[in-house]
Amino acid sequence: MTRSFWHGNGVWLLVLPVLIAACLAASSQRMVHSYLAHTRQFATRAQDGVAIFHDTFRATTKEQTRQTYTRDVKVTLTEVVPVDSYHKSGTTMVAAEGGRLWRINLAFEAAPDQVLSVCYARLVSDGVEYSPGAAQVTADGSFELGIGSELCVPADAPGPTTANGKDIESGDKERPRTWEQVIHISLPDGVKPDEFVLWWGYPNYISFPLSIG
Amino acid sequence: MRKLGAAVLTLAAVAGMLFARSWLSSIVPPADAILKRPFLARTTVGKPAEYLLGRVTVTGFHVAKTVIPWPPKLRPTPAETAGVFVVVDYEFVAAKPVRVLPDWSLVDAAENRYLADRTVTACEQPQPGFMIACQAVIEATPSALPGARLLLPTHSNSNLDTPEEAVVVDLEIDQAQADQLVAEAGQVQAKAPMIKAQA
Numbered sequence: 001m002t003r004s005f006w007h008g009n010g011v012w013l014l015v016l017p018v019l020i021a022a023c024l025a026a027s028s029q030r031m032v033h034s035y036l037a038h039t040r041q042f043a044t045r046a047q048d049g050v051a052i053f054h055d056t057f058r059a060t061t062k063e064q065t066r067q068t069y070t071r072d073v074k075v076t077l078t079e080v081v082p083v084d085s086y087h088k089s090g091t092t093m094v095a096a097e098g099g100r101l102w103r104i105n106l107a108f109e110a111a112p113d114q115v116l117s118v119c120y121a122r123l124v125s126d127g128v129e130y131s132p133g134a135a136q137v138t139a140d141g142s143f144e145l146g147i148g149s150e151l152c153v154p155a156d157a158p159g160p161t162t163a164n165g166k167d168i169e170s171g172d173k174e175r176p177r178t179w180e181q182v183i184h185i186s187l188p189d190g191v192k193p194d195e196f197v198l199w200w201g202y203p204n205y206i207s208f209p210l211s212i213g
Numbered sequence: 214m215r216k217l218g219a220a221v222l223t224l225a226a227v228a229g230m231l232f233a234r235s236w237l238s239s240i241v242p243p244a245d246a247i248l249k250r251p252f253l254a255r256t257t258v259g260k261p262a263e264y265l266l267g268r269v270t271v272t273g274f275h276v277a278k279t280v281i282p283w284p285p286k287l288r289p290t291p292a293e294t295a296g297v298f299v300v301v302d303y304e305f306v307a308a309k310p311v312r313v314l315p316d317w318s319l320v321d322a323a324e325n326r327y328l329a330d331r332t333v334t335a336c337e338q339p340q341p342g343f344m345i346a347c348q349a350v351i352e353a354t355p356s357a358l359p360g361a362r363l364l365l366p367t368h369s370n371s372n373l374d375t376p377e378e379a380v381v382v383d384l385e386i387d388q389a390q391a392d393q394l395v396a397e398a399g400q401v402q403a404k405a406p407m408i409k410a411q412a
């Protein structure tokens with residue numbers, strides 16, 4: 001009985017895992033194209049505060065042709081410290097009541113033709129993410145709407161940009177090869193960040209583990 | 214004889230399964246009805262509701278004929294209406310970073326929808342761990358007030374007829390209260406948002 005069972009089904013039992021894998025692959029379109037492609041998935045983990053990041057993305061050129069671009073940049077996280085306030089366009093900004101501002105100092109190194117505008121940053125604590133520009137008020141307690149700005153490139157020379165989120169436009173002024181940026185993020189008082197994440201487009205991102213005592 | 218018994222048993226089993234399937238399909242709603250059914254967190258004024266984006270509490274509302282905008286640069290002159298403005302005070306605690314809060318809408322008893330007017334007031338970007346108090350201003354007809362409820366979806370561009378997930382706040386207004394609110398409707402100054410860390 002045992003011998004005849006294996007004789008009749010052995011081959012198919014061996015093929016079964018392959019068929020299951022093929023079925024999963026055939027039904028993975030939504031997972032791959034609708035979910036994974038639009039969420040942060042693949043981290044470049046920084047070593048000693050330094051991350052060498054490589055990414056590719058597709059965009060439309062000025063001549064309306066679709067093209068694949070690369071994004072190569074070296075990012076160094078030099079400091080993450082709590083601060084009382086910072087100045088923004090002549091206005092002193094502080095954390096909202098019960099919050100604490102954290103200053104993140106970053107150093108960038110990239111070729112001037114790399115598209116690095118419109119990046120996103122988060123401080124993470126216990127899996128909860130905090131974004132720049134939120135929970136911040138002026139020193140007199142009032143709101144300044146739209147305090148967000150370029151996080152990852154110099155404001156006066158951002159280099160090539162995807163201004164409308166699709167098309168590549170070259171900047172008027174060439175961006176230097178190295179530059180520094182400062183990001184401020186407001187966290188509830190007593191919450192300490194354990195990770196800083198930075199990305200330009202999904203699914204690749206940079207992760208800086210933090211150990212703040 | 215044994216073969217006949219097996220055939221009868223098989224037929225009976227098949228008939229039983231067909232009956233069971235028929236009975237099940239009569240009590241289980243069709244797939245389309247389930248797929249299109251939104252997840253609604255129903256609440257009333259003053260009671261918080263949790264949904265995908267965070268915790269929402271409508272703390273109160275006013276009915277006005279004129280709203281003085283905030284911030285003034287949104288619209289330099291007061292907004293006036295031949296109908297009514299429903300000015301909603303709400304608090305929001307984000308469960309995750311939310312770049313822009315979705316637009317509120319008002320749904321009347323006849324399922325007509327009225328969207329919030331973004332030119333009259335503004336809210337700030339929420340942050341987890343912080344409570345943000347904001348206002349939404351919705352222009353509607355006075356007849357929309359009795360039985361009206363507020364709806365906050367997860368995305369401003371989500372299909373209003375079938376939002377995937379939304380908070381629904383019953384304003385608990387009857388005809389008499391609606392008449393009184395419309396009769397007393399005056400001018401309201403839109404407020405700046407207020408944000409503070411959760412205790």
